[in-house]
Amino acid sequence: MLWLFLLTLGVVIICIRHLLESWNFPPGPPRYPIIGSLLSIEKYGSHLILQATKLIPQFPKMVGFFAGQMRVVIINDFDLAKKMAFSDTFSGRLIGMYTETMRGYNRNIGVISTQEFGFGNKGMWSIIADEAGIIVTDLKTQWDGQDLMVNQTFNISVLNILFKIVSGKRYRPDDPEMKELMRVLALVFKSAYIEEVFPILQYTKFTRELYGHSQKQLLTQTFKSMFEQVIQEHEQKLHTKESPEDFIDVYLQAKEGNDLFTKEDLIGICMDFFEAGGETVGSTLSWVFLYMSLNPEVQEKCRKEILQSLGVREPTMDYRGSVPYTEATIMEIQRCSSVAPSGLEHKALEDTELDGYTIKKDTLLFYNINAFFMDRDYWGDPEEWLPVDTLLFYNINAFFMDRDYWGDPEEFRPERFLNDDGSKTLKIERFIPFGFGKRVCMGESLAKAELFIFTIMILQNLRIKISANHAKPDPGQYEAGITRSPLPFHVTLEAI
């Protein structure tokens, strides 16, 4: 009888705890004790953020989920997202088993203290152009007239840029060890958060493998020992150099006599850059191939503009402004592909409220970048399209006459990012592929330079066509975790 009493007591405690946790929590699909919203999430598909977009008609501002025991809020409303992203209270990140134990040194390591290290300077442009030149020449010589399967094709080149900036090293684009690292890195991105949502999975070998535990461990160990070795080499040579040659040199110099800088954090920062800056830019370049093959007239228009403005000269960011249509096309590719559909999690650092709802400490909040990019009301609303320096009476006419400005977020249309005469790109508040606020992407200027220089060099050298022998690339076929990348697809390349 005692066991029945204890069982009933346990169930009652769990139910009361659940009621207290749910009290005034943002509305969302039904949630139950222990399993949370999992039953209701399942019917909307596996990717929480992309699927939260489907719930917008029911929950236009924000959706509250219980992922197991973890409280997660996804913000669909742009102004509310802005309020959250710019607030100190919501500027935390999840510290869990992956970040602390596996990736860290029993403490969280990485980024933060390095804000002043500039990613956008001119030295970086030539590093990017060198790397783009190598892969484009490879594609041009080896794949002319052939069908290329685009599958993480640019990821190693993008990692090489980071290697060069951080440590001065580079790898061949076909290096098998790097390819394996990239594969596992993609897996980490696809299965992020699972072990934190279901901590119970950590207890047996079988369940650990459901979220790729040993592969993740291998990846983090490989990254750690790789950077440990590179840092050691840098330490040995540090005092023989006249000035710092790369990021590790800069950090090691700053570290001398300053306890705030540690070698473990340096390893963490290097890992941050590789985790955040490889897959994101690499996937965007795959989307460039996909959308260029599907939109040959856009591709030709970009190429014409590029050849008129810089011919076959090596691109630098100084050419920004002189190829507005190409810039607008890159922006449209970023909008349509939503490579980081939800950014990273923001953790509430204390009990607080948001839009009248109670947000308890440690709740995770995401903003739904994908929803902002696909918002029919926004992308069709002429009022919000006014370029800062355009006179209103001029535009009213243009807007009223231009049917294309109305309600077409699903369309691939670079013109939406251009002013009326196509001479410059527009700054559009809701276009935030790199997030915004207190935790905005640290690599934004590097990523922008990479996308600009790679895209121009690709178009200077290659024509990308739909393959006659394979299925047409389909933007609806993608894999999504932290990042969203197209499933492998084929295109035919033609050297120019």
Ligand code: HEM
């Ligand atoms: C197309 C490429 C990229 C996209 C779309 C992208 C997008 C994002 C987004 C949405 C966030 C989260 C913002 C937030 O939580 O509010 C983020 C964070 C971050 N990104 Fe990027 N990113 C890209 C490339 C890069 C590159 C090249 C690097 C560096 C090498 C980088 C480094 C970081 C870091 C370190 C953070 C975390 C910042 C923090 O926690 O304070 N990213 N990125």
